[in-house]
Amino acid sequence: MDQVRQWYDAYVAHRFAAIEPLVVARAEGTRLWDQEGREYLDCFSGISVVNLGHRHPAVIAAVRSQLERLVHCNSYTYYVPEVAQLARQLAEITPGRLQKSFFSNSGAEAVEAAMRMAKAYTGRSEFIALERGFHGRTLGTLALTGNAGRRRKGGPYVPGVAFAPTPVRLASRPDETPAQVVERAVEGLENAFRYQTSGAVAAVIVEPVLGEGGILVPPPEYLPRVREVADRYGALLIVDEVQTGFGRTGRMFAIEHYGVEPDIMTLAKGIADGFPLGATVAKAEIADSLGPGEHLSTFGGNPVSVAAALANLEEIIRLDLPAAAARKGAIALTRLQQWAQGCAGVREVRGLGLMIGIELGDVSGPRPDWAVAARAHARQAGVLIGVGGPEGNVLRLQPPLVISEADWLRALEVIEAAVAAAVSG
Template sequence: MTTFSATVPPLEQSRELRTAVPGPQSLALAARRTSAVAGGVSSSSPVYVARASGGVIEDVDGNRLIDLGSGIAVTSVGASAPEVVAAVARQSADFTHTCFMVSPYEEYVAVCEELGRLTPGSHAKRSMLVSSGAEAVENAVKIARRATGRDAVLVLDHAYHGRTNLTMAMTARAMPYKTGFGPFAGEVYRLPTSYPLRDPAGMTGEEAAARAIDVAERTVGADQVAALVVEPVQGEGGFVVPAPGFLPGLARWARAHGIVLVADEVQTGFARTGDMFASEHEGVVPDLLTLAKGIAGGLPLGAVTGRAELMDAVHPGGLGGTFGGNPVACAAALASFEIYRRDDLPAAARAIEATVVPRLRALAAEVPAVAEVRGRGAMLAVELTRPGTLEPDRAAAAQVAAACLSSGVLVLTCGTWGNVLRLLPPLVIDHALLDDALGVLEDALRALPR
């Protein structure tokens, strides 16, 4: 195992290839992996990491790659942010674990206080801390069911909410997330979402909301619904931004019928879309928010934050978990919150959008495979289809991602059909680094068959 001392100099924020990608050391690790790591655990990149800093990953062969994935929107404050590293070191020296349910500590309380201040709405709030986004979603459903006395959970088409049994039921895509893992938890019902590229021409957000509500009322009944769980911008389903009016329409309906509106902001939260939370773009105030990914600078932490009367409806001992709100992860979160504030990272996300979107939309005019460039802030996507159609082109997305990787830029794919390129750069990425990465991406897109 490679180790580095505290005297290792900061990682240069530039792209440099010293070997082919993947290099010999990465290939050697891949060979070791086959006899030790379960085959069901996959990696989208064959590159093995030695160091990461800011917006750059250095692999075990000494190649420096520009990171447009941020560990799936996790290292938003930059990989190995010095403030986060320092906070982790300080907390680790004091204690690494006691279990908040046994011996509580201030760091857990402080994170919950911050979440109450940061999340939308001026109402009284409470929070609970967990270790992952899926765990947060599970607990949000538990809270909603307990508070309402109802069972049904509504989710949207193209949704992704996690890999546990309940969250697999809530997730739309079968492969690779659900196939062969059933039976799934019951009382989960799927509604049509707003997908402007693929909706009937001219459909407004209000009309898409009415369509979803009609399905809910006909097939479930509003009085049976505990929670409506929505991603304000869909993540794994393709970075789908709903038409204006869709989310407010669903929120009004939920409120009118005593349904708990849960915003799954696991991927969209913490400045990623240009506001601290994506719900804020249309003034939607969720009853509960599920949070993770960008919360703690790379350490495993998640949360449910919401209305005090809902959160406190659960009996003592009904919420918790051994590692939830680990003190080291809490320290990292508190340091990350300060970076979001100090450096105005919502504005940084908007600046990334202002740089990336015009360039890629201009390119779309010359690359027929680009069906749409969309997204908000630093959560951006390019959907690829067979030219002249809306038929998803998964192979084209894979080709572009592979071409970028071979040139030293890490780009992720997503989407129900695997045909969407997603861009999730760290919010602190250097402008020159982003410009370099975009040039590589543009070349890869231009190389697609016409």
């Protein structure tokens, strides 16, 4: 443990702000073990990645078999059967006319590709994103990221990005109804089109549930209104499902909750149960606006990751994990919201499916110290959770979708006790 920590300090750049004092030795299913053999129930899934659990046997078998055949050749220079199969399957399971996939290695690259497609298709160069949105840490995706903390030390960014209000209730207006929230957010979006851009907006980009923003769920009427406004200004709609995709929110893709058809969808994280892969799925005419070789990636669509994605998807569908996430998420939300009423220090419990946030704060404002303390108490009791939100005061519960109901209920008990202990100091 000590040497690993020392070497991290000496040789690893840019670690997480509040890295957990835990050296991971192995993981399987919903469990992680540290070097001392202690077992943890993983309720963060490697930042919302292993929806099917760690090292799922079907994924491992597919990867092993792929390793025996082909590791790399570049999936854009040669035809790779698994890549063709995954692209076809994504066209089938994504909503509307989304049809062609560009494969990369991460969420940020998936968003970068979406930006390029939108620019090429529309011949326009500007974007509108949400104030509390997050889309990655490359310079292009940081330009779309509203969260000020995440943008520090990276600018100046590409110009031509305007930010619209996030469709959530403001602390300064606690009595706002969801309908009023939507009106204010849509008016802000209109204003962004009218006054903050030159009128050449290529696309609006939104997360259907904001993950890094602190698990923020827009009211149901919001996204259809965004579609309407974007259409009126001739802009495309990019839905960033990097964090919400593959069953996490109780549907295969979160946008299905809203009945909206995007022009481009970005995917990564849960796509391959831990193997690195990003996908940008677009309507054919939009994808085709970039010609051969105009956008490419050396490792993108790596056959091993793609084989993992195929097995992952097959299991998610076979086990109907979106429905399982909806069921377990609803149990947790009801229970936690009830518990929160009696727990000073909990401002709000919110979420969709197995993407749940517990926001902590008091009269002095957000309490990121409570969040870190609660996470530590939970870890000491054998449950791993995340911390997020722009102010760092939101606990993130995003377990593998396969978590058993017994484990999930135990985790909730541990988390409630951890929050109570953190808040009482």
